[in-house]
Amino acid sequence: MINFYKNACCLGALLAIGFVAHTQTIKKLTPYVNPFIGTGAVKGSLSGNNYPGATVPFGMVQLSPDTRDEPEWDAACGYDHNDNFIAGFSHTHLSGTGAPDLFDILFMPYTGDEKTRAGNAQQAGIGYGSRFSHDQESARAGYYQVKLDDYGINVELTATEHAGFHKYSFPKKSKGRVIIDLNHSLKKPNFGCHVIAAQFHMVNDHTIEGFRVITGWAKLRKVYFYAEFNKVIKSNDLVDGGTQYFDQQLLNGTDLRAVLNFDPADGTPLMAKVGLSTVSTQNAKLNLVTEIPAWDFTKTVAQADAKWERELDKIQVEGTSQQKQIFYTALYHTLIQPNNYADVNGDYTDIDYTTHNTKGGFYSTFSLWDTYRAAHPLYTLIQPERSAGFVNSMISQYKAYGYLPIWQLWGQENYCMIGNHAIPVIVDAVLKGIPGIDINQAYEAVKNSSVTDHPGSPFKVWEKFGYIPENVLSQSVSVTLEMGYDDWCVAQLAKKLHKTADYTRFIKRSQYFRNLYDAQTGFFRAKNTDGKRLAPFNPLQYGGNGGNPYTEGNAWQYDWYVPHDVKGLIALFGGEQQFTAKLDTFFTLNSKPGEVNGNASGFIGQYAHGNEPSHHITYLYNYAGQPWKTQRYVAKICSELYNTSSSGYAGNEDCGQMSAWYVFSAMGFYPVNPASGVYVIGTPVMRKSVMLLPLNKRFTVLAPNSSAENIYIQSARLNGKPYTHTFITQQDIMKGGTLEFVMGPKANEHWGIGLADRPTN
Incomplete structure (x- = not known):
């Protein structure tokens, strides 16, 4: 067969010229992408098993809601359009597979007026999800949004290749909290799934990092994260199974959750940027600061849209x-x-x-x-x-x-x-x-x-x-x-x-x-x-x-x-x-x-x-x-x-x-x-x-x-x-x-x- 790629040294430049010229003459294509297609079956059928969350072409991060505490094969992507409950937003997902896995580093914002911090930490162990409705949910290429009915929080998500960007709009004066769950996974012990090791490390009053080593359908995966918030973390409650630790800087275990507490909402959104890596927390940080250097959520959404536009334009x-x-x-x-x-x-x-x-x-x-x-x-x-x-x-x-x-x-x-x-x-x-x-x-x-x-x-x-x-x-x-x-x-x-x-x-x-x-x-x-x-x-x-x-x-x-x-x-x-x-x-x-x-x-x-x-x-x-x-x-x-x-x-x-x-x-x-x-x-x-x-x-x-x-x-x-x-x-x-x-x-x-x-x- 003739080698039509022999001038590969010029390929990138020529493609770039072609994309620019072509894009100038056409209407936008990303509005035709509907991430909800194939996300949930009518009764007795299959549908696609797709997730609606934010990702970019061939990216490592797929930031999307999980509508199950422990997803199984019937919601292998973590999301089922027939559900009315969100357990949280994890950063990795499979698209349309017949078996579940990933669901790494789950974040969930919530509000609460617990009388004691022990009660706050307890909630992290007994459930923290929220109901939602599709009429207050939207998605497009590189962007996802939903209103959490139980807390009145509007959640917006976008992504880069190696990082997720969260934007939480809390009801004014409500006490804002974010749970990070390192134990969230496919249903254990399916595929032998269990967390081998995990860690939280409070880097400073705006930053938390950590990792988990987990086995499941894919054997022994290492997932490192580095997360920055735009507001001060006033206190933290770290949980390992049934044991609670207050304002601790480091925690290792196998059933870890962190509750991060913030000042009452002042009308400005709480935002979180989360970088991932398979190598180290240092690389997760490098991925994050390289791809999302600023706190400009709108710009990151636009960049994701542009990446999709370029690929769809082909x-x-x-x-x-x-x-x-x-x-x-x-x-x-x-x-x-x-x-x-x-x-x-x-x-x-x-x-x-x-x-x-x-x-x-x-x-x-x-x-x-x-x-x-x-x-x-x-x-x-x-x-x-x-x-x-x-x-x-x-x-x-x-x-x-x-x-x-x-x-x-x-x-x-x-x-x-x-x-x-x-x-x-x-x-x-x-x-x-x-x-x-x-x-x-x-x-x-x-x-x-x-x-x-x-x-x-x-x-x-x-x-x-x-x-x-x-x-x-x-x-x-x-x-x-x-x-x-x-x-x-x-x-x-x-x-x-x-x-x-x-x-x-x-x-x-x-x-x-x-x-x-x-x-x-x-x-x-x-x-x-x-x-x-x-x-x-x-x-x-x-x-x-x-x-x-x-x-x-x-x-x-x-x-x-x-x-x-x-x-x-x-x-x-x-x-x-x-x-x-x-x-x-x-x-x-x-x-x-x-x-x-x-x-x-x-x-x-x-x-x-x-x-x-x-x-x-x-x-x-x-x-x-x-x-x-x-x-x-x-x-x-x-x-x-x-x-x-x-x-x-x-x-x-x-x-x-x-x-x-x-x-x-x-x-x-x-x-x-x-x-x-x-x-x-x-x-x-x-x-x-x-x-x-x-x-x-x-x-x-x-x-x-x-x-x-x-x-x-x-x-x-x-x-x-x-x-x-x-x-x-x-x-x-x-x-x-x-x-x-x-x-x-x-x-x-x-x-x-x-x-x-x-x-x-």
Whole structure:
């Protein structure tokens, strides 16, 4: 593939020029971001599991309300729109995940007239939250506000990359207090969660610092903070479990809360600035004073808004107001993570708990089973410099740990989910010529991570049997299919580097999916080490994360997971006619009650948009000469399974993947094979989409008559010439240009059906 990034030394300057010029000609985009989308489900459904609080693109801090004292999986982000209680405002959160963690350094303002300081400290131990209502709550990109009903306090929050900024407006003459809780976390002892050590240190009468070391979904995280207030701390009550200490300067323990007492409110807000670090309180202070040097809350809000505006500006769309709100909120969600955990001086805590330094940022929060599918391919288009940072951070784990991330959180590996999906992310970035990546280091990392046994990846068994036996590793069908795809990716990089023996080895392994295909039933079915298939077999039966051959899905949904060899899959099914007939059944077959588990939602027949195994399937009709059916189902998903309400997603948003699906699909194409550089055309939702690319190029998609009725492509032109391919390549996009569609209400069954018009992988 052509390296469109070879002039990387000029990239930053050219991008900056492009952003300035482009921004001058458009309306602001941040008003279209609605952080409440996907924050709470209607009864019996999933919604997104998103938080509404303040953050900046790829920032370490996510300052947001927690509506649960001990969040669990159903409010893994800490917030549920159906709740009417706020426990406090913590500084770190996960966006749309299916498991909870973080919730670090919780602050909560309150008022009180306790007769004794013992009573004041006691309140810190028995509960200090407040009721609230949504009609006194607001949020936008980089800003959050709520009125605490029980105390009459108006809370405003904003953030920088490494710091949070709080503004509390107390009722006049009320006694202002702030609780800092270092024990607030996910529900203990889930994931073995407990605080190992914590500390408060009163630095002076305006400042408190400290840390906590905690284990949970991410193992042994160190979180340091440095907090300054704009008013004098008149006294403090420090609490360790049931023991209270008054006006003490230092306290160590495992169940710590601090009550900071201030003079009665005089009509001016109490403000707090809080810096975080994984390294030390000194670095937390450095982060704070560097990013928020003054007490100008309004300016910090404006700076956060400007950072979001710059990133959102990289894709300009035209459509209805509702479509733009869904689109830009989705784009916003894709840009929340991965998170840069390196301090402003480049220090960060590596996976081996030693301090390292980097000039390019150190990123974590890699929900790779989700995000390799669409979020990371999107980053290669609109975040090439950060894509290099993501890849180099993954390679850093390989160097220290021996293999690439599976699911990395706060710099730690938690082994969640299956496959080795850092591999397609790295291979995709290298093959697309993203600058700043050492190709030889990248190849070493992807190859050795594919031959070294590690949890969930028994490669010796893999090569011995040519599949994963269920009695060796559960979820065996899903693991076999997904590891086969990862092996195809390794093979492509081996081919680029002329490593013939490696290419032969890995391309052979990429075909192991054939060893589980059962022609009699037409499904991929599990085998044990004796070669016998598991019985009885019900293709509608769901698996979760163990105890079943399928991961968060069923045999129907995994029947289509061979993104690197769809042509081979079509042949397995008996040809194009049988393939499309089975797709038709897939999209119309309803399962029986009780056969669907909590990981599946957003159904169209057996298609479950609420979870990732289904995400590419609507686009498979293109490979068999029926692209109008892809157009029909993509339009249906975009219009019915995304909305502007708190239940605006069909399932967990999963660190940007659910959103990236919409961003791509609304523009008109999607990466079925995420590492191929090929995007399969669906149907454009937006009337116009413009991607601002490196080297000041733009790629424009026009569909001026696209509407709720006009969902079918009648014809297309690329740069003025007739275009009949049902795919477009990275090379086409990066050159810049215009892809224009004529849309209509009836399917054109003649466009894009030729053999040469179909995607090849």
